[in-house]
Amino acid sequence: MANQTSSAAKSGPTGRGYIGTMAAMSSYDDESYLDFIEGLRMFALRSMNPSSARALKSEIDAGKIKSENPKIEETRSVADQIPVIGIRNRMLHSTQGQNWAGVLDSYGKNRAALEQELTDAEKDGPGTLRWDPNFVYPDYFTAIPYHRQPGSYHADPLSGHVYHYGTKVFHGGSNDKDEAKIERISMLPMPADGVMKKFLDVACAIGSGTVAAKLRWPNAEVHGIEIAGPLVRYAHMRATRLNSEVHFSQQLAEKLDFADNTFDLIYMSTLLHEMPLAEGRIAVKEAKRVLRPGGILVINDMVQATKPLNIWSDYDRYFDHRFNNEPYAYNYVHSDLDSFLNEEFSSVKNTIQGKTSTWECVK
């Protein structure tokens, strides 16, 4: 249901208030456009995906793919020819482009106000912000705009705003008030000794998980680090608006500036699939360094490839690799992360929920 708001209720940099914790689009039409894109994307995921998986399975059952663990070229030679899969691919590709363009165009109408709120919040609390406008990004990070987001995470001052509304569409509206992140953080384990004084969110993006951690552990010192300047600035601005005492800083996950054995619990969510394998391994070792003995590193990321292979999932992951600027994800899901983690930590517990795999690694 839509309603009319009084002029007093209008606020925020677009003058139209907020949807959940993000500034509303600059006009009702912009919001409606993106609302439709969100619905079409949900249709692609809820209806077109199962139909596509069934269609591929029928071709596999008909003997079109012989191996239990086919190479992606063999899978593509069959799947790319299937009409319902082609339509699904077009739908996902188009809605992704429409999503980013729609958000950027709309926020762009209030660019000055949106950039100003980032600057105004920099010295505000209760939390803190450390970032460097001359930060040198590694080549692997600047090589492509992740997920086709214009300006990627780092090259547009509004990248945090755009990322937040863009991921609203990605979540289908289910995380407008951080609901999904709060639930995810509520599932994190405590160290066995029950001590939880310092928490670190590695690659915290816009800090929604970080703020959720402060809600769960209000007496803990909560930190979030993020490579992208615009994202960490947005994270601080948003946390300040929510009156959350979180300490954000711009850092490489591969080279943290915290002392050894600092944190009781470290959360690393959806980072490793966005890094080359070697850098990802370094990031895990670095998290282990700043984790205290008995502390826990929790990794949430894409599910690793199975044997026998889930052929549809493998095709879907490769589609993202080909068309959605996920250059490292396909290698990541075939990287045997479990073996690496078991070598590094005293104990590792792995659980899978839907498309997300969770590793609880005790130092």
Add this chain to the structure above:
Amino acid sequence: MSEREREPLGKFAPDNINDHILHVIFELAAELWVVKRRLAEVEGAAVANGVIASPDSIIRDDSFAFDNAERDAFVERIFGSLKDIGAKLDTQ
């Protein structure tokens, strides 16, 4: 789409139908513009007469889940048949 409705697919539409579909899209876009233009006139009059403060003062409230259900039904009505196409185009 029911099997009965699916059956004639491929008999009615020849291979070069893409050109015709594009033409339909152009006509639809023109009709959409007509509606948007008229709607803007109506909104302007509503604001001028104090019926609403501004079209952009309309925001979604906490009952937006109802909106999502309506929206999702709208999408399903328009695009729902696409998910039934399956592994092969029906050209009998």
